[in-house]
Amino acid sequence: MKFMGSAIAILRKDILLELRGKESLSLMLFLSLLLLVIFNFALDTGKENVSSLASGILWVVFTFSGILGMGRTSMAERDEDAYLSIVFSPASAESFYIGKVLSNLLFLVIMEIFTLLFFAVLYDFEKIISMLPQLLPGLLLGTLGFSLVGTLFSFLTTASRYGEVLLPFLYLPVVVPIILGGVSSMDIILNAKAGGAGKWIQIMAVFDILYFAVSLLLFRYIIEE
Amino acid sequence: MKTNRTISILFFLLLVMMPLDFYLIFKVAPTERIMGDVQRIFYLHVSLASGAFLAFTCTFVSSILFLWKKNLIWDSAASASAETGLLFATLVLITGSLWARPIWNVWWTWDPRLLTVLILWFIYVGYFLLRGGIADRFKKAQYSAVIGIIGYIDIPVIRYATKWWKSIHPLLTREGGGLNPVMKNVMFFSLTTFLVLTVFLFLFRFRLARIEERLQKLKKLTED
Amino acid sequence: MENWGYLVGAYTVAWLGVSFYLYVNAKKQKAIEERLSDIEAMLKDRG
Numbered sequence: 001m002k003f004m005g006s007a008i009a010i011l012r013k014d015i016l017l018e019l020r021g022k023e024s025l026s027l028m029l030f031l032s033l034l035l036l037v038i039f040n041f042a043l044d045t046g047k048e049n050v051s052s053l054a055s056g057i058l059w060v061v062f063t064f065s066g067i068l069g070m071g072r073t074s075m076a077e078r079d080e081d082a083y084l085s086i087v088f089s090p091a092s093a094e095s096f097y098i099g100k101v102l103s104n105l106l107f108l109v110i111m112e113i114f115t116l117l118f119f120a121v122l123y124d125f126e127k128i129i130s131m132l133p134q135l136l137p138g139l140l141l142g143t144l145g146f147s148l149v150g151t152l153f154s155f156l157t158t159a160s161r162y163g164e165v166l167l168p169f170l171y172l173p174v175v176v177p178i179i180l181g182g183v184s185s186m187d188i189i190l191n192a193k194a195g196g197a198g199k200w201i202q203i204m205a206v207f208d209i210l211y212f213a214v215s216l217l218l219f220r221y222i223i224e225e
Numbered sequence: 226m227k228t229n230r231t232i233s234i235l236f237f238l239l240l241v242m243m244p245l246d247f248y249l250i251f252k253v254a255p256t257e258r259i260m261g262d263v264q265r266i267f268y269l270h271v272s273l274a275s276g277a278f279l280a281f282t283c284t285f286v287s288s289i290l291f292l293w294k295k296n297l298i299w300d301s302a303a304s305a306s307a308e309t310g311l312l313f314a315t316l317v318l319i320t321g322s323l324w325a326r327p328i329w330n331v332w333w334t335w336d337p338r339l340l341t342v343l344i345l346w347f348i349y350v351g352y353f354l355l356r357g358g359i360a361d362r363f364k365k366a367q368y369s370a371v372i373g374i375i376g377y378i379d380i381p382v383i384r385y386a387t388k389w390w391k392s393i394h395p396l397l398t399r400e401g402g403g404l405n406p407v408m409k410n411v412m413f414f415s416l417t418t419f420l421v422l423t424v425f426l427f428l429f430r431f432r433l434a435r436i437e438e439r440l441q442k443l444k445k446l447t448e449d
Numbered sequence: 450m451e452n453w454g455y456l457v458g459a460y461t462v463a464w465l466g467v468s469f470y471l472y473v474n475a476k477k478q479k480a481i482e483e484r485l486s487d488i489e490a491m492l493k494d495r496g
Contacts, residue, residue, distance in 0.1 A: 152375070156368050160358030169354055170372065173347035174379050177386040184390060203386050214378060218371050221292055247460075263452040266459045273463065312470055316463045323459040327452040422467070429471065433478050440481050443488050 003095050010099025011106070014073065018107070024076070025107050028069040032115040035061045036122055050123050055186035058119060059142075059179055065111050066146050067171060070104050071164035074154035093220035097151065105147040112139060127190070134189050138197060141204040142182035148211045149175055155222045177207050228432050235425040239418070246418040254411040263327045268412055270320045272419035273313050274342065279423050280310030281345070281377060288373030291366055300366035301434035303373050304356065307349055309426045314346045337387035344383050348376035362441075 018025055039045070039057045077100075120129050128135075150171060157166040181204040185197035250268045257264035283306035291299035321339055322332050333339070352372045359365040 149375075152371070156355065156371060159361075159364055159368060160355060161360070162354070162358040166351075166354060166358060169347075170351040173344050173351065174375060176344050177379070177382045180386045180390050199389060203382070203389065207382050210378060210382065211375075214375060218292075218374065221367050221371060261452060263456050265456055269459060269463055312466065316466050319462050319466075320459040323455045323462070327455050426467070426470070429474055433474050433481070436478065436481050436485065440485055440488075443485065443492075447488060447492065 003092065004098075006092070006095040007099040007102065010096060011102045014100075014103035015106070017076070024069050024072040025110060027072065028065040028107065028111045029114050031068055032061050032065045032111060033118055035064060036115070036118055040122065045123055047124070050125050051127070051191055052187070054119070054123075054125060054128060054190055055183045058115065058186065059183045061115050062108070062112055062143070062146070062182070063172070063175070063179060065115070066108050066143075066150060067168050069107055069111065070147070070150035070154045071157070071167045073100070073104060073107070074151070074158050075164055077155075078158040093223055094216050096223065097215060097219040100151045101147050104151050105144060108143045108147055109140075112143060131189065135186055137201055138182060138185035138189070138204070141201060141208055142178050145178040145204060145208050145211065146175060148208060148215055149178075152211075152215045152219060152222070155219075178204060181207070228428060228435075232425065232428050232432065235421060235428065238421060239425060242418045242421060246415050249411045249414055254408055255405065257408075260328055263324065266320055266324045268415040270317060270324060271412065272415045273317045273320065275416055276419045276423035277310045277313035277317055277342075277345075279420060280306045280313060280427060281349070281380075283427065284310060284349075284373045285377035288370035288377075291370045292374075297362070297366055297438065298435070300370065301438065302431055303366075303370060305430035305434050306427050307352055307373065308430055309423060311346065311349045311353070312426070313423065314342055314349065317342050318346065335391065337384065337391045340387045341380065341384045345376070345380065348372070348379065352376065 036057070039061075043049070043053055043057070045053060045057075116128055116132070120126050150167075153171045153174070154164070154167055157164060157170065160166050181200040185200035185204075187193065188195060188197045188200070246268075250265055254265065254268070256262055284303045287299045287303035287306065291297075291303060318339070321342070325334055325339075326332050352369055355372060356365055356369050359368060
């Protein structure tokens with residue numbers, strides 16, 4: 001229980017920092033809004049197209065806003081070596097990792113909720129809100145996958161002199177299965193396509209379990225000095 | 226030096242095997258009825274892909290050994306094999322493209338296998354981008370080992386996901402499955418030759434990595 | 450035989466790729482070996 005206790009403490013610390021205006025969440029939301037506007041210019045999002053384009057647009061927005069947010073939070077840990085006080089505290093690397101995964105997950109979910117709302121308003125597509133209960137498993141599993149890989153990789157990139165700029169290059173190829181799963185399952189549900197989303201939910205679940213296990217094993221090598 | 230001798234032996238082995246392989250591919254293997262001579266790219270393409278896979282497996286194993294033993298020699302092995310794998314993966318993509326143009330009438334198709342190789346290619350490019358940005362020798366080894374492991378375990382998941390994704394979309398006509406016995410034997414020889422080439426290139430690069438390491442150490446010594 | 454170009458192209462690219470890679474690495478190897486022997490000689494002079 002002590003293990004989860006330290007993880008929760010880290011989660012609380014991140015929420016407090018966010019409330020005190022570390023601005024990573026507001027930046028994410030701002031980017032989401034901006035991307036949605038850009039997509040409106042880039043694609044023909046008329047009434048008849050929006051349903052088939054929705055899952056693609058949304059997951060691209062989730063992906064990029066997510067990269068921005070996760071890159072920032074780990075950069076904040078590296079600045080002034082704030083994370084070292086956690087490394088030297090009795091909390092283990094594993095609970096530190098879980099805490100960071102949870103806080104990233106929380107911020108990602110908040111960003112996604114707002115993005116869905118923006119989308120429903122800007123693209124005149126209320127259906128996406130009413131279908132949220134069906135979409136939820138896919139969204140949550142996908143977001144968890146983002147957070148699991150993103151937390152690990154954003155700490156990797158902080159050591160590089162390229163910093164956060166490097167994050168998308170490492171992160172995007174690895175989360176391809178999640179993006180594929182997220183886009184496809186959402187598309188199947190929104191457009192009532194044949195095939196069923198179940199298979200995709202399975203792939204994302206396998207991905208999450210795999211990366212949870214491996215990241216737990218590897219995270220200690222990233223933060224130990 | 227033991228490595229030097231192995232490299233020489235492999236080099237002479239390749240000197241015999243490579244021309245023989247080309248002879249078998251172009252002269253002995255029968256021309257495929259539907260695809261014609263272009264089908265001979267197949268022997269090269271598949272062999273390169275197997276070589277890349279062998280190299281990335283070596284990266285994976287060496288990365289684990291590095292994190293376990295903390296000996297920089299394993300990092301040299303991991304990065305050397307990742308480089309060999311990356312070279313081969315690049316060639317796989319190019320030869321695949323040159324095959325797809327006459328057969329499928331496109332330069333690129335979102336075939337699950339091609340897609341898997343492309344994503345792998347991105348992952349290992351990322352591996353070297355990460356290495357390039359870290360000055361500290363030990364940290365560089367440690368962090369890239371994490372990518373070497375994470376990237377490799379992603380392969381089956383990517384493979385499975387892309388396969389399922391494709392099965393929803395219309396499938397492009399696949400190449401006919403049956404290879405005749407002569408073709409099979411040529412394929413087998415070609416595979417063996419390219420696996421030897423993979424090991425040769427790896428050892429060659431590995432030796433370079435080791436000697437670079439020694440130079441860095443000596444440099445430090447003279448500066449002190 | 451109309452697609453001969455693609456076949457030759459594929460084998461040429463692969464051959465050139467591997468040869469170039471070997472050439473670059475062999476050159477590096479040689480340069481480093483020379484520098485190593487220089488430094489070792491220097492260390493010997495110093496004693």
